[in-house]
Amino acid sequence: QQQVKQSPQSLIVQKGGISIINCAYENTAFDYFPWYQQFPGKGPALLIAIRPDVSEKKEGRFTISFNKSAKQFSLHIMDSQPGDSATYFCAASSGGYQKVTFGIGTKLQVIP
Amino acid sequence: NAGVTQTPKFQVLKTGQSMTLQCAQDMNHNSMYWYRQDPGMGLRLIYYSASEGTTDKGEVPNGYNVSRLNKREFSLRLESAAPSQTSVYFCASKDRGLRANTGELFFGEGSRLTVL
Numbered sequence: 001q002q003q004v005k006q007s008p009q010s011l012i013v014q015k016g017g018i019s020i021i022n023c024a025y026e027n028t029a030f031d032y033f034p035w036y037q038q039f040p041g042k043g044p045a046l047l048i049a050i051r052p053d054v055s056e057k058k059e060g061r062f063t064i065s066f067n068k069s070a071k072q073f074s075l076h077i078m079d080s081q082p083g084d085s086a087t088y089f090c091a092a093s094s095g096g097y098q099k100v101t102f103g104i105g106t107k108l109q110v111i112p
Numbered sequence: 113n114a115g116v117t118q119t120p121k122f123q124v125l126k127t128g129q130s131m132t133l134q135c136a137q138d139m140n141h142n143s144m145y146w147y148r149q150d151p152g153m154g155l156r157l158i159y160y161s162a163s164e165g166t167t168d169k170g171e172v173p174n175g176y177n178v179s180r181l182n183k184r185e186f187s188l189r190l191e192s193a194a195p196s197q198t199s200v201y202f203c204a205s206k207d208r209g210l211r212a213n214t215g216e217l218f219f220g221e222g223s224r225l226t227v228l
């Protein structure tokens with residue numbers, strides 16, 4: 001049973017466009033929602049994270065939108081660049097954040 | 113500044129063979145984790161260690177054992193490898209100090225294992 005559902009699995013966006021990745025969760029005990037970015041041959045690295053007491057968090061071109069009532073959150077990448085091409089994972093954790101549960105990942109390709 | 117170091121980076125095993133994946137972190141983190149990454153499955157937690165001396169099962173522990181050797185090192189052992197264990201394995205660590213409430217995991221670069 002997948003606790004964090006992520007879509008789409010793959011995404012192709014033109015340079016300068018907006019990339020949108022969506023995630024949904026079931027467990028209402030989750031209280032921390034990070035996004036990780038992974039380049040080929042590397043381990044994932046934290047990109048941006050949000051807690052459910054805010055509806056949006058922005059860092060540069062990356063924005064997380066959070067809808068607590070719908071139990072959904074999404075990552076928006078504005079002005080997408082070829083260097084953003086990577087796999088993105090949404091995740092969720094709770095209670096001291098000891099266990100982090102990941103979505104299946106979205107492979108983003110930004111074409112020139 | 114090494115961070116999380118995993119060895120080996122690549123390994124090919126035959127069914128039934130055993131091996132140990134090694135992981136070490138130099139960030140003085142309390143918590144350490146082993147994940148496996150498979151296409152279409154994302155990252156799945158195998159085992160974790162919240163602190164030195166403790167280990168707990170994650171989502172997919174069957175076929176694996178772990179040892180938290182000391183605060184720095186957390187190893188993953190496959191006693192009798194099976195083709196279903198072909199995967200990329202990631203070790204990660206996390207602080208429990210001031211940065212603990214960020215929940216940020218620091219990952220190694222992965223160990224690619226093929227079981228024939």
